[in-house]
Amino acid sequence: MATEQYTPSLFPEGRRVKVLLPLPLAGAYDYAVPEGMDPQPGDFVSVPLGNQMRTGVVWDEPEKPEGEPVAASRLKPIEQLLIAPRLPAMNRRFVEWIADYCVAAPGAVLRMAMSVPKALEPPRARTAFARAETLPAGLKRTAARNRILALLEDGPPRGASDLAREAGVSTGVVKGLADMGALLPVRVEERLRWREPDPMRPGPVLSVEQEEAADALRGEAGFVVSLLDGITGSGKTEVYFEAIAETLKQGRQVMVLLPEIALSAQWLERFEERFGVMPAEWHSDLSPTQRRNTWRGVAEGNVKVLVGARSALHLPFPDLGLIVVDEEHDSSFKQEDGVVYHARDMAVVRARLADIPIILASATPSLETLANAEGGRYRHLKLTSRHGTAELPDITLIDLREHKPPRQCWISPALRQAVEETLARGEQALLFLNRRGYAPLTLCRSCGHRIGCPNCQAWLVEHRFGRRLECHHCGYMAPMPKDCPDCGAEDSLTACGPGVERLAEEASALYPEAAMEVVTSDTLQGPLAAAAFVDRMTSGETQLIIGTQIVAKGYHFPMLTLVGVIDADLGLDGGDLRAAERTYQLLSQVAGRAGRGGRAGRVLVQTANPDAGVLKALAEGDRDGFMSAETDQRRSGNWPPFGRLAALVVSGPEEGPLDDLCRALARTAPGGDKLRVLGPAPAPLALLRGRFRRRFLIRTERGIAIQKAIRDWLSQVRPLSNQRIQVDIDPYSFM
Ligand code: ADP
Ligand code: ZN
Secondary structure, three states: OOOOOOOOOOOOOOEEEEEEEEOOOOOOEEEEOOOOOOOOOOEEEEEEEOOOEEEEEEEEOOOOOOOOOOOOHHEEEOOOOOOOOOOHHHHHHHHHHHHHOOOOOOHHOOOOOOOOHHOOOOOOOOEEEEEEEOOOOOOOOHHHHHHHHHHHHHHEEEEEHHHHHHHHOOOOHHHHHHHHEEEEEEEEEEEOOOOOOOOOOOOOOOOHHHHHHHHHHHHOOOOEEEEEEEOOOOOHHHHHHHHHHHHHOOEEEEEEEEOOHOOHHHHHHHHHHHHHOOOOOEOOOOOOOHHHHHHHHHHHHOOOOEEEHHHHHOOOOOOOEEEEEEEOOOOHEEEEEOEEEEEHHHHHHHHHHHHEEEEEOOOOOOOOHHHHOOOOOOOOEEEOOOOOOOOOEEEEEEEEEOOOOOOOOOHHHHHHHHHHHHHHHOOEEEEEOOOOOEEEEEEEEOOOOOOOOOOOEOOOOOEOOOOEOOOOOOOEEOOOOOOOOOOOOOOOOEOOOOOOOHHHHHHHHHHOOOOOEOOOOOOOOOOOHHHHHHHHHOOOOOOOOEEEEEHOOOOOOEEEEEEEEEEOHHOOOOOOOOOHHHHHHHHHHOOOOOOOOOOOOOEEEEEEEOHHHHHHHHHHHOOOHHHHHHHHHHOOOOOOEEEEEEEEEEEEOOOOHHHHHHHHHHHOOOOOEEEEEEEEEEEEEEEEOOOOEEEEEEEEOOOHHHHHHHHHHOOEEEEOOEEEEEEEEEEOOOO
């Protein structure tokens, strides 16, 4: 029998390339290159897969071949090379890096970079007119005709309506000239013009402290991470605008990541004031056409500054020169669905790959970032005072055990009076309660039944404005029943605990004259609604806000002088790794809304635990003391960032097979003295969207290759097709 040898007939000379498809497959597939086509890495191509056509990206050849090549006779050819800008090498390395770090399929990561299939279609062409080299003999020259011909003498070809408008004639004149052969039709690509931000426009005069920070940032080149650490209202935005201006002067692109980009109306306005034009935006509220144009504009290098949510990270910037992550500590940068990753951390990786500077800005930096700054890996720039005459507000704790609100009420007498005084002075107040809806729980007084979600292990939240019950985990909705769904008792259902709607009810009874507004993600949907809200606040039309964390971020309302925190203990209940840190960040952020103009602000924080370290630190303004105590705890417990942590969330529609899978995972779990696997345990949300869930937690010492251990582990089990194992490196959510 012949030994297996290289058989020329099986591998003819034809060229082959690797194509990565935006699907959760193991890797890139080989395709044959048809005669006359010359695909290069990064090119978008359409290729057959099964009996469908798919769009993928020509991938780089691996350094060493991976296993046996597919026989040439079995290779399918590339169908088409798309006319679109290539996916830059940087993005391809970035896809690989994320896949590797997050233990995800490269194609699943690529899918995030290819979220706009329409952007890969050829740009639409339209007809424009150029002046004929020689004008037809006998052309009658009228004034109107002359104007058009003169316009085209030294200008580019233009469409009929543009020409007519510029020459001040009717389109009929253009058509007439074309019919006679004096104008020749040409096809031109439709290109969107992006007006460029102007870095030469003067910014504000910076304070000494601001100027020092701006100067440090302007001078940066190559990969360097700067933590811009400044109290709320200290001018961090103004300072990083200077770094943006510097990058624009070099002609390079800038990406700014913000949490809740759809709500950043004020940020956009300030950008426009500083640079003369709006930046391009990237978030879920864009229309399909806007998405297409923006993707294309970025890829072609015409978009100079883009501000976006975490998904902006995957856009194909050909010449990115600077990344800014504002509110870097914000937990919304962590993506929890699909490929689980932290956009702030990945932004740092992206900057490193591209060898460019990155700025992380925050008034309450995350513990991880502070540890990096203290370890000397990040540069630490500090802004310690508010701009102008504004001062940080006074923060006072109100002990709810002593200052009890009346029954079924949540505003203590002290807070009640403070709001009254504020409104009487013509100033604005904010009551902060991080809970949407009317009440988090509905209970039957007769049988004790609590109304739960049929798809999740969670209670339904009453939304009284919308007259319904809602699950905040899966979106399930049901009309509010009149009678108990369990025992049938009439009118026995009662609301337990407050949400913003219920608080609004209480406030409108206390301050019937005040113009009040409830502000949550239910009421502020989209940039327009947010802009209208900002107008109502700036004009003073709204006097009292009842809001969730959505109003905690970024807003600058000079007449807002009082912030009341209704329940500071809410976020501490979960007890996870970052509960205290998050509470500190959220509360100091919301506190930072008060007193940003000339008038002094104050903050009253209601709590039943006034001795909790985090609240004491908040009241004393001792962020550094609090963070260093937290850091010590994490260090001694070997928690991140001092040890490493990963989670597996295993889910499936049926409990029996799910437990079988968990047993298989438990049997094959890695171990050792530097790596421990805990679990399986039912997840706190043991039923979510109709799927049962179990969790494993993997803890290792620093320096252990946690990804490799997980990959080896997962290669030993075979989940059913309806089961899922989601890997979460550096988990933030423990639900
Ligand atoms: P932060 O981002 O640190 O919360 P901002 O950049 O939003 O602070 O600044 C707070 C307010 O002070 C904004 O209205 C900003 O325009 C204003 N401000 C900050 N620095 C200056 C400056 N040097 N000159 C004029 N206005 C400034
Ligand atoms: Zn649900």
